[in-house]
Amino acid sequence: MIAGLGLVLGVLLGLILQPSVPVWLQPYLPIAVVAALDAVFGALRAFLDGIFDDKVFVVSFVSNVLIAGMIVYLGDQLGVGGQLSTGVIVVLGIRIFSNVAAIRRHLFHA
Amino acid sequence: MSDHDPLPGPTSDGTASADPAVDGRARLVTALRRPGSRGQLGAGVLLAVLGFAAVVQVQSNSQDAAYVGARQDELIALINSLSLASQRAENEIARLAETRSSLLTDTEARRTALERARQLADERGILAGTLAATGPGVSVSIEDESGAVGASNLINGIQELRDAGAEAIEINDSVRVVAQTSVRDLQEGGIMIDGTRLMAPYLIEAIGSAPTLSSGLQFARGFSYAVERVGGTVDIEQMETVEIASVREPTSTEYAEPAPSE
Numbered sequence: 001m002i003a004g005l006g007l008v009l010g011v012l013l014g015l016i017l018q019p020s021v022p023v024w025l026q027p028y029l030p031i032a033v034v035a036a037l038d039a040v041f042g043a044l045r046a047f048l049d050g051i052f053d054d055k056v057f058v059v060s061f062v063s064n065v066l067i068a069g070m071i072v073y074l075g076d077q078l079g080v081g082g083q084l085s086t087g088v089i090v091v092l093g094i095r096i097f098s099n100v101a102a103i104r105r106h107l108f109h110a
Numbered sequence: 111m112s113d114h115d116p117l118p119g120p121t122s123d124g125t126a127s128a129d130p131a132v133d134g135r136a137r138l139v140t141a142l143r144r145p146g147s148r149g150q151l152g153a154g155v156l157l158a159v160l161g162f163a164a165v166v167q168v169q170s171n172s173q174d175a176a177y178v179g180a181r182q183d184e185l186i187a188l189i190n191s192l193s194l195a196s197q198r199a200e201n202e203i204a205r206l207a208e209t210r211s212s213l214l215t216d217t218e219a220r221r222t223a224l225e226r227a228r229q230l231a232d233e234r235g236i237l238a239g240t241l242a243a244t245g246p247g248v249s250v251s252i253e254d255e256s257g258a259v260g261a262s263n264l265i266n267g268i269q270e271l272r273d274a275g276a277e278a279i280e281i282n283d284s285v286r287v288v289a290q291t292s293v294r295d296l297q298e299g300g301i302m303i304d305g306t307r308l309m310a311p312y313l314i315e316a317i318g319s320a321p322t323l324s325s326g327l328q329f330a331r332g333f334s335y336a337v338e339r340v341g342g343t344v345d346i347e348q349m350e351t352v353e354i355a356s357v358r359e360p361t362s363t364e365y366a367e368p369a370p371s372e
Contacts, residue, residue: 004142006154010161014169021170029167036160043153047141048134054149061156106134 027076028069031088035068036061038092041099048106068092236278239288239358243278247317247352248324251345254310258340261293261301267314267333268293274326276316280354282308283315288358310342320348 021029039061046052068088075084104110180188235241250267252259268287271279279287285303293303300309316323324346327333334344 002150002154003157004154006156006158007161010158010163011165013158014162014165018169019166021166026170029163030171033160033164033167036156036163040157040160048138050134050137054152058152058156061160107138 027081027085028072031068031072031085032065034089034092034096035064038095038099039064041096041103045099045102045106048103237288238360239278239286240360242357243317243354244351245277245317246320246350247276247315247348248320248327249347249349249352250314250316250327251347252310252312252314252337253343253345254312254337254341256341257299257310259310259312259337259342260295263333263337263340263342264301264303264312264314265293266336267327270326270333271314271316271318271323274318274323276318276323278317278354280315280356282313284308284356286354286356286358290361315352315354317352317354324348 039057042060043052043057046056071088072081072085075081078084232241236243248271252263252267264281268279268291281287281303285291285306285308287303291304293301296302296307300307302308327344327346334346337344
């Protein structure tokens, strides 16, 4: 419940404050958001499986974001930032799909 | 990566120690009903960060979506076309500024010409008697008990006034004296000026340099002398302002045309 409230609170804060993204963060923020989404769906699946753990969630969330950002940074340095970002997005997208499929099976038994 | 993989990320501890008897859906409903443990706080904070970041990203993306996905060569082409457009705009600005300055000069010249023409028209109007006039001058009253003062005296007076530089002359507040003015005696007394019958006493008003006009009428054997000799009296008054209100319809020439200027 607290988690759901936190999500709502964050969305509302973003809508009210409407901050602009600093330039140095602009390449990383979309990847970080997708990575965090992956962590969140993984956590939801784990919760439905009954194996959810706060610590694991926090660690996976932070590490997902950091690794995604690092990959983008590395790609930028190597000159393949765009392609590497696409790769990261694809991989995270596949994981999100598989997690959502598991969640769906739990919730709808289908 | 399929659904059967050991779960990566958050579930990668892998030990599925769940009670299979408890349904996932029921567990979710229960968790949503209860506030949750302290451990959920960290998850809540992270989710808040996620929501915030997602919203910010979505908004910043919708602001300048046009150039985010563009490749380098597209951007270069874009910049090229923009600089071309700005160059065109600058040329246009220069051209328009030139037009504007030429128009300003034109307007200035036209205004000057108009001013000059208007001034000229005013002067001509006063001289031709089509405009009322005011200015310094003299007012000459001629008393004539005996009826001996006639056209020749008045013509003489008008002539003297013109010699002295009178710019506008009016007789008896009713007749404006102009180039075409004619004066003649009437048998039954009085005089006829431009078709208007005037009787003594006469009042000649003239605009010009008052002292010059006055002395022009009074020199030896001049106008005053002539009038007084036939029994009239002349009273010349120099005035600060003489109002000449009577005007004359502008006449157009029937025969004379402006000679072509060389």
